Amino acid sequence: MRRMISDMINRFPGFHVAGVASDGQEALRRIEELEPDLVTLDIEMPRLDGFGVLERVMSSRPRPIVVFSAYTESGSVAALRALDLGAVDFVAKPSGPISFDLGRVEVRLYEALQAAAAADVGALIAERTLEAEPVVAPRIGGEAVVAIAASTGGPRALSTVLRALPPSLGAAVLIVQHMPPGFTSTLAARLSAVASLPVVEASGGESVVPDRAWLAPGDFHMRVRRIEGTVKITLDQRESIWGTRPAADALFPSVAEAFGERSVGVVLTGMGRDGANGLAAIRASGGRTIAQDEPTSVVYGMPGRAVEQGAAERVVSLDGVPGAIVECLAELTVPGDEVY
Numbered sequence: 211m212r213r214m215i216s217d218m219i220n221r222f223p224g225f226h227v228a229g230v231a232s233d234g235q236e237a238l239r240r241i242e243e244l245e246p247d248l249v250t251l252d253i254e255m256p257r258l259d260g261f262g263v264l265e266r267v268m269s270s271r272p273r274p275i276v277v278f279s280a281y282t283e284s285g286s287v288a289a290l291r292a293l294d295l296g297a298v299d300f301v302a303k304p305s306g307p308i309s310f311d312l313g314r315v316e317v318r319l320y321e322a323l324q325a326a327a328a329a330d331v332g333a334l335i336a337e338r339t340l341e342a343e344p345v346v347a348p349r350i351g352g353e354a355v356v357a358i359a360a361s362t363g364g365p366r367a368l369s370t371v372l373r374a375l376p377p378s379l380g381a382a383v384l385i386v387q388h389m390p391p392g393f394t395s396t397l398a399a400r401l402s403a404v405a406s407l408p409v410v411e412a413s414g415g416e417s418v419v420p421d422r423a424w425l426a427p428g429d430f431h432m433r434v435r436r437i438e439g440t441v442k443i444t445l446d447q448r449e450s451i452w453g454t455r456p457a458a459d460a461l462f463p464s465v466a467e468a469f470g471e472r473s474v475g476v477v478l479t480g481m482g483r484d485g486a487n488g489l490a491a492i493r494a495s496g497g498r499t500i501a502q503d504e505p506t507s508v509v510y511g512m513p514g515r516a517v518e519q520g521a522a523e524r525v526v527s528l529d530g531v532p533g534a535i536v537e538c539l540a541e542l543t544v545p546g547d548e549v550y
Contacts (some may be wrong), residue, residue: 212271314392343532359475397425429447431457478502
């Protein structure tokens, strides 16, 4: 497996394998000797597992790390734990015959290494301990929705935002996090455990109601559609957008169409350009738009693109996102309307 991964990396333009290690203890020695720009790490290693290596590296010699985890339920839990400990991204190892999954792994590994190379290690470290102050629920008249997009650095950023939002937000929350199938259900459960409102993986057909959050499942685009006055969640496997499915540029335009000025769009940290066009659609429909700022973004690709396109009305730090969301929702208030 090490040889296969090394050969892959050496074929990638701009990347070169400086050294390999057969166990965790050797990995620590090699990292200290070679001072690599990036590290790839298997969670399952003898002598010292990937978690132990990750913790020691991030506490003493922090640098971007991409981890490999099994394509299983336990593997998804391990991958998210690695992200909590400071890994930039993860790659699911082959789930069946290696030859069958080889192309998928190679594409995903290249994407992860590109994200790691672009990552701001300082923001990555700060994100682990960043806390946003809880915010007070706004008074909202009528329906409203908050649509959030994230990629690299997203799981912890989402945790920071959702933890600070009030349980009686008065709006539904729809989330796109770039992540493969199987891993999104685990992420939804983890987010729900820390968030003030319930977070579930969308299954399709749900009515969009206030004070609940839905996460798009891996390998499915999530959209919303107004049917006889009720907004429903729909899932589909139409063509990937910007190489990813789910994509914010599938969700956001549907939010703009279904909710118009009653929508708030948010683009958080992430590699690439997904979400910028959709955020522009929300803004054009009269909705409010927010992008995470560069200093607190692990990767400023997605929010940076949104800012460049003029799609973001507000640009705020990660810990300022919950407050900005509530301020945008408060601007929708109609005096005398019922509070959800």
